Amino acid sequence: xxxxxxxxxxxxxxxxxxxxxxxxxxxxxxxxxxxxxxxxxxxxxxxxxxxxxxxxxxxxxxxxxxxxxxxxxxxxxxxxxxxxxxxxxxxxxxxxxxxxxxxxxxxxxxxxxxxxxxxxxxxxxxxxxxxxxxxxxxxxxxxxxxxxx
Amino acid sequence: xxxxxxxxxxxxxxxxxxxxxxxxxxxxxxxxxxxxxxxxxxxxxxxxxxxxxxxxxxxxxxxxxxxxxxxxxxxxxxxxxxxxxxxxxxxxxxxxxxxxxxxxxxxxxxxxxxxxxxxxxxxxxxxxxxxxxxxxxxxxxxxxxxxxxxxxxxxxxxxxxxxxxxxxxxxxxxxxxxxxxxxxxxxxxxxxxxxxxxxxxxxxxxxxxxxxxxxxxxxxxxxxxxxxxxxxxxxxxxxxxxxxxxxxxxxxxxxxxxxxxxxxxxxxxxxxxxxxxxxx
Numbered sequence: 001x002x003x004x005x006x007x008x009x010x011x012x013x014x015x016x017x018x019x020x021x022x023x024x025x026x027x028x029x030x031x032x033x034x035x036x037x038x039x040x041x042x043x044x045x046x047x048x049x050x051x052x053x054x055x056x057x058x059x060x061x062x063x064x065x066x067x068x069x070x071x072x073x074x075x076x077x078x079x080x081x082x083x084x085x086x087x088x089x090x091x092x093x094x095x096x097x098x099x100x101x102x103x104x105x106x107x108x109x110x111x112x113x114x115x116x117x118x119x120x121x122x123x124x125x126x127x128x129x130x131x132x133x134x135x136x137x138x139x140x141x142x143x144x145x146x147x148x149x
Numbered sequence: 150x151x152x153x154x155x156x157x158x159x160x161x162x163x164x165x166x167x168x169x170x171x172x173x174x175x176x177x178x179x180x181x182x183x184x185x186x187x188x189x190x191x192x193x194x195x196x197x198x199x200x201x202x203x204x205x206x207x208x209x210x211x212x213x214x215x216x217x218x219x220x221x222x223x224x225x226x227x228x229x230x231x232x233x234x235x236x237x238x239x240x241x242x243x244x245x246x247x248x249x250x251x252x253x254x255x256x257x258x259x260x261x262x263x264x265x266x267x268x269x270x271x272x273x274x275x276x277x278x279x280x281x282x283x284x285x286x287x288x289x290x291x292x293x294x295x296x297x298x299x300x301x302x303x304x305x306x307x308x309x310x311x312x313x314x315x316x317x318x319x320x321x322x323x324x325x326x327x328x329x330x331x332x333x334x335x336x337x338x339x340x341x342x343x344x345x346x347x348x349x350x351x352x353x354x355x356x357x358x359x360x361x362x363x364x365x366x367x368x369x370x371x372x373x374x375x376x377x378x379x380x381x382x383x384x385x386x387x388x389x390x391x392x393x394x395x396x397x398x399x400x401x402x403x404x405x406x407x408x409x410x411x412x413x414x415x416x417x418x419x420x421x422x423x424x425x426x427x428x429x
Contacts, residue, residue, distance in 0.1 A: 021182050021212045048204065050211040070346065071236040073152050104346025105179040105235070124220060128178035131348055135168060136176050138158045138264035138345040 003112060003121030004040035005092075006051050007033070014088040019051045024128045027103035031096040033127060034084070037064075037112070040121075057090045059114045066094050067109040068102055068127055075101040096129075103129040103136070151238045151341065156265040157284045159292035163262040164350040166293050166419070176348040179223065180358050182215035188355070189362035189405070193398070197372035208372075210365065222361035226353070229413060232261050232420045233343035234353060245335035253288070254299030260342040261295045261420040269297070272337035294420065297338065356412040363405045366398040373397045 011017040011034040025031040038053030045052040058064075068077040077100055081092040096102075108126035112119045161167030164176065180188075186195070195210035227234055241259055249255040266289055269282040288298040344350070349357075377394035380387060393399070 021216050022178075024178070024181075045211050045213050048201070048206070048208075050209060050213070052211070052213050071151055071238060071341065074154070075346070102346075104348040106347075125179055125216065128181070129346075130178060131174075131176050131346075133171075133174070135162050135171050136345050136348045137162050137169070138153075138341070 001039050001056075001119065002041040003056070003110060003119045004038050004053055005035040005108065005110060005121065005123045005126070006038055006053060007035050007123070007126055008091070009034070011084075011091075014085045014091065022126055022128045024130065025096070026130050026132045027100075028098055028132055029096075030098045033094045033096065035081075035092055035094070035108075035123070035126070037090045037092065037110075037121075055090045057088070058112055060089070062089070062112060062114040064092055065111040065113070067111075068094075069107045069109055070102050070104075072101075075103075077102050103131055151267065153265060153267065153341075155284055156267045156341075157287045157289045157292075158265045159263070159289050163264050163293055163344050175351050176344075177351060177354060178348060180219055180349075180354045180361070182212040182219065184354070185215060185219060185358050185361055189358045190365065193366070193369070193401075195365065195369065197369065199372045199375065210369070215361070215365070218361045218364050219357065222357045222364065225360050226357050230356075230416050230420070232416070234349060234357075235347045236264070236341055236343040236345060238267065238339065238341045240337060240339050242334040243336040243338060245329065245332040247330045252298075254297075256297040256336065256338060258295035258297060258338065258340060258342070261293070262344065263292045263295050263297075263340055263342050264345050265289070265341045266292065266297055266338065267341060268337075268339040269299070270337050271335060274334070295342075297340075352412060352416065356409065356416060359405050359409045359412065363402055363409070366402050366405070370395045370398045370402075 007020050007023045008017045009020045009023065017034065023031075023033040023035070025033075037056040037058065039056045040053045042054040043049040043052055064081040066077075066079055066081050068079075070076045077096070079094060081094045083089055083091065084093045085091050105125050106127040106129065108123040110119075110121040110123070112121065159167065161169045165171060195215070197208040197210075200207050223234055237260070239260055243256055266284070266287050269284075269287050270278045271280040272278050282299055283301075286299050286301040288300045291297075344353070373392070374395040376392070378389060378391040380389035382388075
């Protein structure tokens with residue numbers, strides 16, 4: 001078992017969605033990112049599967065903690081994902097708030113807890129949050145007076 | 150991960166260099182497979198010429214595979230350009246050099262583009278700080294190119310304690326250093342290099358895309374290597390067909406190679422150093 005996820009867009013229900021290499025939105029916009037848990041060790045690309053990975057349905061009561069990684073502690077998003085559809089526990093939704101500082105190219109780290117079993121997974125470059133201006137100054141979001149505006 | 154609440158940042162953006170306002174959007178997250186196809190592989194089907202002998206279907210280069218190649222291209226680009234594209238927090242040791250110290254504590258960092266100095270200290274090998282230079286004295290004006298200076302001309306506050314400027318006693322520790330010419334691994338600098346949030350200049354994405362496209366075309370071309378010509382004859386009629394075979398994408402690969410070289414030189418000139426001189 002090698003936990004991973006495939007990112008989804010245009011999610012209307014358990015039978016209506018598209019697969020995308022990365023979820024994308026603009027920084028500062030509230031957004032819901034959907035993804036489906038998969039076992040990356042099965043149904044691989046080299047065997048002709050597209051998209052690769054076999055859907056993984058965790059046991060009832062499972063929790064999924066998500067970390068949207070940033071090198072900066074203040075920007076990193078750590079949040080539990082929710083299951084938007086009761087009849088497909090493999091699908092999860094992660095909320096982003098307008099107040100979140102995170103942006104850019106982000107890895108998604110997953111921690112799935114099923115009873116006493118805890119599994120970790122990584123999705124590289126899973127979330128791409130575009131800057132909503134032409135500039136991206138290091139230190140944006142801090143208050144002390146010698147930061148760039 | 151890292152805490153940047155007490156870091157010294159560059160005066161402006163990493164790209165455009167030191168910009169504080171721009172009218173043009175030129176930053177974007179890492180190239181997506183769709184962008185790679187549009188920008189570099191337009192009109193080229195990402196399907197192998199050789200079919201799977203078991204299923205009879207051609208192999209398809211899926212978005213998942215393309216993404217993996219893009220991630221590999223990022224690593225290649227970082228090595229070739231010798232700059233960081235994704236943010237990296239580093240800890241670097243530098244010697245005390247009286248000549249550099251007399252030039253306002255001149256430091257040249259190893260990795261660029263540098264976006265913040267997070268801590269500048271005198272730290273021996275046991276990692277216990279002997280002295281931490283107040284960040285108010287760390288000058289980050291030339292951080293993009295990896296230059297750091299200590300300019301203790303202002304008062305500094307460290308954990309609520311007032312530290313006077315150089316002319317007073319607060320910097321006595323630094324002044325004592327004037328008795329030594331060179332001390333190895335004296336300074337320890339923690340800093341962050343790479344583009345903030347991995348938002349790349351379009352040019353960098355072009356470079357990554359060029360590397361990835363060359364890799365993909367090379368892989369696809371190999372599947373055309375089975376034959377370069379075939380002929381068919383029936384009674385008095387015959388037909389022969391010649392194809393470029395594995396050279397099918399040779400022109401495109403050559404174009405990409407030229408572009409890669411041009412972009413490499415431009416980006417290297419922006420952040421790299423072709424000549425480095427020191428005092429030793």
